[in-house]
Every structure is written in C-alpha cells, then in structure tokens.
Amino acid sequence: MEKYAEVEDFLKYLSVERGMALNSVWAYGRDLRTFMSHAKKDGRALASVDGQWIQDYLAAVQQEGLSARSATRALSAIKSFFRYLVSTGQIAADRVAEVQSPRLRKSVPGFLELPEITRLIQSVPEDSPVGIRDRAMLELLYGAGLRVTEVCDLSISQLDLENGFVTVIGKGNKERTVPIGRQALKALARYLKEGRANFLNGKHTDRVFLSGRGLGWTRQGIWKWLRAIARSAGMPKTIYPHLIRHTFATHVLSGGADLRSVQELLGHADISTTEIYTHINTPRLRQLHRQYHPRA
Secondary structure (H helix, E strand, O other), X not given: OOOOHHHHHHHHHHHHOOOOOHHHHHHHHHHHHHHHHXXXXXXXXHHHOOHHHHHHHHHHHHHOOOOHHHHHHHHHHHHHHHHHHHHOOOOOOOOOOOOOOOOOOOOOOOOOOHHHHHHXXXXXXXXXXXXXXXXXXXXXXXXXXXXXXXHHOOEHHHEEOOOOEEEEEOHHHOEEEEEOOHHXXXXXXXXXXXXXXXXXXXXXXXXXXXXXXXOEOOHHHHHHHHHHHHHHOOOOOOOOHHHHHHHHHHHHHHOOOOHHHHHHHHOOOOHHHHHHHHHHHHHHHHHHHHHHOOOO
C-alpha cells in the first residue's frame, strides 16, 4: 500500500511522543493509508475534506466489506490525524471533528468454563523442558490475566516470585502490578529453575519465555502455540490468547471481586471496558440481591 508523508509523520508522532503501542500504530497506519488512497482517487486535498465527505467515505468502505466496528475504529484514527494536522499547522481547520461515530453494542466476550480451562492446562505434560515452559505460560496467562504482548515482552526483572507479583507494561506504556495465582507461581518457579536454561542456546537475554531458538516469542507465535495445545487437548472451541484473559476476568468476577478491582487487574483505562464482563455475574448478583434486599 502506498505511503504518505503526512501519515508517516503522524505515526512517528504516535509512537515516539505519545508512546502508543506498536500494534495500535500499525492499525492506525493501515486505516489512514486506506483513507488517503480514497482521498487521492477522489482528488481531495486534506484541507478540503469535510464531514460529509468522511460520511460518504465510511459508507463506501462498508459497502466494500468493512464492518461497522472497523469503520468506527477508522473514524477514530481519521479524527486523531486531523487534530494532529491542525496542531502542526498543515491545515487551518478541523472539518471532521463533528462526524458522529455509530453507537455499537458491546459484544459479550466468550470465555472458558472452569472445567474447560483446567482441561486445557492439564493437557500439557510437564515431563520435558518444553512441557514445563508451556505449562508456565498457560498458568500465567490464566493466573494473571495478561495480554499476549505482555507475556511476549515479559522479562525476569519484572517477576517478584517471592511476593507473588508480576509488573507489566500495558497499553499506552502504563505500568501495573498484578498478583500471580498460586499454580502459576509454582509453574513459573519450576520453569525458571529447570526449564528455561534449556532454551538459551548460549544466548544472554532477560526474556522470561523463550522459543526453541533461544528467542523471545511473538504474538503470532503464541497464537499458533495455543491453538496447537487446544487441538492436542481435543478442545472443540476456538482457543486464542485473549479468550484466556476473558476467562480470567470472568472467573475473578464470579468469585466475588468488584468491578474496580478487576479493572485494575486487567489494566483497563476506562471501567466501561471492564463492564462487558458483568454478564457472567448474573447468578451471583441474583444471590446477593436475595440475600440482602429486604423485599427479595
């Protein structure tokens, strides 16, 4: 896809000055290059792009197959881009700021029931360095609710096994400290003592989880790894890393944690993001209502 100087400068600004995560910068770049391509074909200079043109553009790309959710994300990128253009003096006025985003119904996240996540974890035999490593990775994903990139980037210095915590750098370079479950602590301690050295291959690295070549993991690598484990376990559901995070949040809430605490554990900037998990707590809410309401 063709690159545009204005977009590339904006992406550099997001990465360097705003500290935006690489995955988010990549998504912004994809959306904005598509937008610039359409504007170029239409003979539109950035200064002449207005709200009506943006609405027509979004309608066009949705007709080409873009989902409403993706169109909303693209509009967010375009708005940020135009604010940047105004702030840097590249255009005189922001004529797209008032374009309204469609209100989207938040989908209910999928999750694994306790017997399912237990089956997945216990399907990994701990009779080899690979098995010890894989069990530790699975236990940490479920036991701390980490994002896949947080697991990929995790370094030994971020682990505090003595006190049972891990400190991670999440979205927007925000740091948070999360407690680690007992089983995850046990699996991590064993991996660091018995398994990790088998993957170093003479290399020196602070990364916790290493591939067979002594390198850190990638997001795509963990996706493929988890799918392979799920297939071996005979799991009928499609298993992916964020499903394990959903499962962590679901089970913590079901166990009685309050929404604010779960927000902190997950590293959500806005509690409305955490509220999507409240669907799972309906039985507990009913129980609490019956227990404490005078007319229940």
